[in-house]
Amino acid sequence: MNREWFLLKVNPGDLSIINTYKSNPSDWDDIISIGVNPVDNEIWLVGIMSGSFGVGGRVGILSRDLTLITSANFNSVCHHITFDELGYAYIICGSETLKMSSNLDIVTRKNIDILPSYGKKILYSNGYLYLVASKRFGFVGPEVDRHVVMRLSKDLDVVDELVLSMQIEEDSYFTSCGGNGFS
Numbered sequence: 001m002n003r004e005w006f007l008l009k010v011n012p013g014d015l016s017i018i019n020t021y022k023s024n025p026s027d028w029d030d031i032i033s034i035g036v037n038p039v040d041n042e043i044w045l046v047g048i049m050s051g052s053f054g055v056g057g058r059v060g061i062l063s064r065d066l067t068l069i070t071s072a073n074f075n076s077v078c079h080h081i082t083f084d085e086l087g088y089a090y091i092i093c094g095s096e097t098l099k100m101s102s103n104l105d106i107v108t109r110k111n112i113d114i115l116p117s118y119g120k121k122i123l124y125s126n127g128y129l130y131l132v133a134s135k136r137f138g139f140v141g142p143e144v145d146r147h148v149v150m151r152l153s154k155d156l157d158v159v160d161e162l163v164l165s166m167q168i169e170e171d172s173y174f175t176s177c178g179g180n181g182f183s
Contacts, residue, residue: 005031005045009066021066033080039087040102042069046078046091057093059104072104079120084154090129092120097156110156128152128159
């Protein structure tokens with residue numbers, strides 16, 4: 001099955017299609033998250049691509065008229081994006097969180113102690129990043145996966161962590177987090 005990135009720009013008044021963007025860099029491509037940089041209004045697409053290397057991530061930047069400006073590929077699946085007030089992008093790729101400039105240069109890269117699975121969400125508010133994910137804990141007995149919310153600095157250092165499902169004696173996972181907030 002060949003899947004591609006496909007984005008529509010639609011007129012909200014009558015739902016007519018204004019423009020489209022298609023990208024098919026591999027046999028399996030999915031857009032997982034879309035964000036708009038608040039400084040330059042460029043559209044960022046974050047998602048999956050596959051190839052002979054296995055499954056990896058892709059980030060693309062489009063103009064408002066859906067013309068590709070630039071893109072970059074990553075070794076891990078990229079899950080979600082948010083921006084700060086200066087236009088820096090924060091993207092989750094596998095277990096890493098990236099801080100990127102508007103031209104896709106990596107400013108900071110940190111390996112955060114989370115599982116590299118789906119269902120991650122990152123949000124920026126009041127000078128902090130909030131990351132929701134699953135994390136593996138090894139207690140007395142078998143290892144278990146738990147829901148966590150982490151508060152990170154703009155330099156991607158963990159400031160606080162809240163474990164949401166500590167009393168559950170089974171693994172727990174986020175299957176999806178959507179919208180502009182957590183769900």
